Amino acid sequence: MNAHVKLSRRALLKGGAATAGAFTLGFSIPFTEAQAQAATPEINAWVVIQPDDRIIVRIARSEMGQGTLTGLAQLVAEELEADWAKVGWEYPTPGENLKRNRVWRNFSTGGSRGIRESHQYVREGGAAARMMLVEAAARNWNVPVSECRAAKSIVTHAPSGRTASYGSLAAAAAKLEPPKDLKLKPSSEWTIVGKSVKRLDTVDKLNGKQVYGADIRLPGMLNAAIKACPVFGGKIASFDAAKITGMPGVKKVVQVNPHTVAVVADTWWQAKTALDALPIVWDEGPNARASSDTIAAMLREGLDAEQAFEGNKAGDAKGAIASAARKIEATYSYPFQNHACMEPMNATALWTAEKCEVWCPTQNGEAALAAAIEASGHPAARCDVHKVHLGGGFGRRGRSDYVTQAVLIAKQMPGIPIKLLWSREEDMLQGTYHPITMARMVGGLDKDGNLVGLHMRISGQSILAGVNPQALQNGRDPVVFQGLNPGGAEGPFGYGIPNLLIDHAMRNPHVPPGFWRGVNLNQNAIYVECFMDELAHAAGVDPLEFRRRLMKNAPKHLAVLEAVAKGIGWGAPSAPGTAKGLAQIMGFGSYVAAAAEVSVSNSGAIKVHRIVAATNPGHVVNPDQVAAQVEGSFVYGLSAAFHQECTVKGGRIVEENFDSYPAMRIDEMPKVESILVPSGDFWGGVGEPTIAVAAPAVMNAIFAATGKRVRSLPLKNADLRRA
Amino acid sequence: MARLNVNGRMMDIDAPPGTPLLWALREQAGLTGTKYGCGIAQCGACTVHIDGEAVRACSLPIEAVGPNQKIVTIEGLSEDVSHPIQKAWLQLDVPQCGYCQSGMIMAAAALLAKKPKPTDADIDEAMTNICRCGTYNRVRAGIKLAAGL
Missing domain, CATH: 3.10.20.30 (Beta-grasp domain)
Structure with a gap:
């Protein structure tokens, strides 16, 4: 089987080399380097070792800044007993994965799953390769395998002192049968995993050499700018191509689909300039009547609707609240938001009568390939996708709409590579937005201030209904309940409340939703954690103490909360003019908490002075990179909390660029102290969960500072001026 | 032309x-x-x-x-990633996705050329680039490292 696999790979590489000959890339991407090394046998799908001892670890997930590339390589290298200094990497293509029966399994890179869902099989890949290298050495020396040990890319036969480098053993090892019995190292023996090794992908990001999708250049390539109907669901009535065909560089005006038109030109600037001059009449359709107000009304109706999907239920929440000594009620809301990746959407496609190739930044190589197959009309075996690093993903690049567009344009210009690049405006208007929701929170307190019942009614958009309706469960979207579930890796609810009802009235406006870094954990954490604060204040109990009482059966939730409380100095007097807030949540397999120290000026300006964050992701593969994700999560989460909102007018998104859709900049960035408290008994994600606690910790601190409760985001809309 | x-x-x-x-x-x-x-x-x-x-x-x-x-x-900026800002960025693993970092590095290098020992306020004023991954604290630390602060 192994031999067959290698034949396939050689055949494929031959095809790859032919491609490279016809369309020599104007740059070097890791996979082309590997193609040049086609003579080097792979030990297995995960590990290639070259004669000079260089190790190439194959990485199926996409690197978009989150560091998964380095973390996954660490996991393979650990079991391989590799010399880390010799470790490099490459992306296999989704097409190869398909040809090899998905030997690299899932390429999808979202949901903070990179490490938490592939740690087992990538480590097994490293372990198997190590065992084959050791066996190759033992056979060569004619000694028992049990007398040989591997460390730092060298196999040593202890009794005789003989050594052999991995590079010298690779060819022989590659011919051996893969071992069946794999035993992974206990975490106590890790020497590479758990260490803050440097990222494998930094240098080229410092000198301009890193090639992103937007930077791809192929010989003979033309550039495309694109515009889809800004009103979702609308289409093109007409456009007057003759008006722009004579403009400099313009090669073709292409109707991509019923609602999208593109201009192809020598350069992208020419294409965009001509597209801006193209007269287009839109048939906007009935959605043009929708606005932020009509959408809000739709959601408000859901707050009181009879029917709702249950997410978590215990006892009789409504009954307990009705008979409680006190009833506390509040309504929260969370807006649409665009991912606003720094690199706008793009893809480069080459279509010929024989094949279709795509070069693109994607969080899901296999979905990009599926899009290319469908749009090209070619069978799967004649299509492939070459992944490049992403200039941000945040969930947006899990979709393949831009790949489909590039292929459809290229199909109209056979044999010519077409690079499609969206303008920032197109990126803002054709997003797949953070779902819009509201939540009505109703709590019942007994006469002693104990929480006896809680009803959380979420009203609003379902991501699954928009992107993958087949995944709905009898109409119910389980992803809505992230962080609120009775159990599981996607967020068991941390509070033990005797009478609990969390339900969802699905209300889907016409604006397309998408997975947005942190997904539904973001607003769920705000709703729950800010309302917990409200309940604590109503009960006259310290917010930390109020939570403690409810978290007796959730020690891991409580542990991260206690860690940030200690870190921020909860209970100690705050610096003059500042106040503190707390929040916790569990999601993406990890327990997270944050504490914020905030001041609010007389004119209502909010300043976040300090953040303390705690994370229990079970295992920490690279502490420095986990810290980077935690720091970055506050930028993403607080940019959203303070500034970001996509409003709707005439059926379309109003905000078109960073002037009306600002992001946090360095002057607003608080200090972030990241505490890692891995308990070592599970594997959780770190790219997303912390985002969810950023906003509620700050919002609770704002209340502590001002006595004003902000329940609607973004905070730029809140009036916190002192009377 | x-x-x-x-x-x-x-x-x-x-x-x-x-x-x-x-x-x-x-x-x-x-x-x-x-x-x-x-x-x-x-x-x-x-x-x-x-x-x-x-x-x-x-x-x-x-x-x-x-x-x-x-x-x-x-x-x-340099032949071999040897500008003090580039060296500091490498040492601290500043970039995440890296897309904004060319601009970030050029802004930081211009700042250091004018103000070899920038204050936090100088950094706030000069570094107005957007980073969506959220590298700001490492950008600040990188500038200070390059400045020998």
Whole structure:
């Protein structure tokens, strides 16, 4: 089987080399380097070792800044007993994965799953390769395998002192049968995993050499700018191509689909300039009547609707609240938001009568390939996708709409590579937005201030209904309940409340939703954690103490909360003019908490002075990179909390660029102290969960500072001026 | 046709005078290290140096740049990643996705050239580039490391 696999790979590489000959890339991407090394046998799908001892670890997930590339390589290298200094990497293509029966399994890179869902099989890949290298050495020396040990890319036969480098053993090892019995190292023996090794992908990001999708250049390539109907669901009535065909560089005006038109030109600037001059009449359709107000009304109706999907239920929440000594009620809301990746959407496609190739930044190589197959009309075996690093993903690049567009344009210009690049405006208007929701929170307190019942009614958009309706469960979207579930890796609810009802009235406006870094954990954490604060204040109990009482059966939730409380100095007097807030949540397999120290000026300006964050992701593969994700999560989460909102007018998104859709900049960035408290008994994600606690910790601190409760985001809309 | 001095070389740029410097650099000069992020001088991903000043290339037409003005892009900042900012960035693993970092590094290098020992307020004022991954605290630490602070 192994031999067959290698034949396939050689055949494929031959095809790859032919491609490279016809369309020599104007740059070097890791996979082309590997193609040049086609003579080097792979030990297995995960590990290639070259004669000079260089190790190439194959990485199926996409690197978009989150560091998964380095973390996954660490996991393979650990079991391989590799010399880390010799470790490099490459992306296999989704097409190869398909040809090899998905030997690299899932390429999808979202949901903070990179490490938490592939740690087992990538480590097994490293372990198997190590065992084959050791066996190759033992056979060569004619000694028992049990007398040989591997460390730092060298196999040593202890009794005789003989050594052999991995590079010298690779060819022989590659011919051996893969071992069946794999035993992974206990975490106590890790020497590479758990260490803050440097990222494998930094240098080229410092000198301009890193090639992103937007930077791809192929010989003979033309550039495309694109515009889809800004009103979702609308289409093109007409456009007057003759008006722009004579403009400099313009090669073709292409109707991509019923609602999208593109201009192809020598350069992208020419294409965009001509597209801006193209007269287009839109048939906007009935959605043009929708606005932020009509959408809000739709959601408000859901707050009181009879029917709702249950997410978590215990006892009789409504009954307990009705008979409680006190009833506390509040309504929260969370807006649409665009991912606003720094690199706008793009893809480069080459279509010929024989094949279709795509070069693109994607969080899901296999979905990009599926899009290319469908749009090209070619069978799967004649299509492939070459992944490049992403200039941000945040969930947006899990979709393949831009790949489909590039292929459809290229199909109209056979044999010519077409690079499609969206303008920032197109990126803002054709997003797949953070779902819009509201939540009505109703709590019942007994006469002693104990929480006896809680009803959380979420009203609003379902991501699954928009992107993958087949995944709905009898109409119910389980992803809505992230962080609120009775159990599981996607967020068991941390509070033990005797009478609990969390339900969802699905209300889907016409604006397309998408997975947005942190997904539904973001607003769920705000709703729950800010309302917990409200309940604590109503009960006259310290917010930390109020939570403690409810978290007796959730020690891991409580542990991260206690860690940030200690870190921020909860209970100690705050610096003059500042106040503190707390929040916790569990999601993406990890327990997270944050504490914020905030001041609010007389004119209502909010300043976040300090953040303390705690994370229990079970295992920490690279502490420095986990810290980077935690720091970055506050930028993403607080940019959203303070500034970001996509409003709707005439059926379309109003905000078109960073002037009306600002992001946090360095002057607003608080200090972030990241505490890692891995308990070592599970594997959780770190790219997303912390985002969810950023906003509620700050919002609770704002209340502590001002006595004003902000329940609607973004905070730029809140009036916190002192009377 | 415009004549531009880019990274110490004179280049003839075959583009209309209104073409933004960003696109002349990327599409005519082939220097793709300078990035497009917004096109309206908001995000700073396109930051280059003109006579030592940090400038947003997306909003500057090439006709506004004279042949005697020295343009430096990320590709020309150093031969071998040896600028103090680049070294500090490497040491601290500053970039995440990296897309904004060319502009971030050019802005930081221009700051250090003017103020070798910048204060936090200097950094806040000079570093207005957007990073969506959230590298700001490492950017600040990197500038201080490069400045020997």
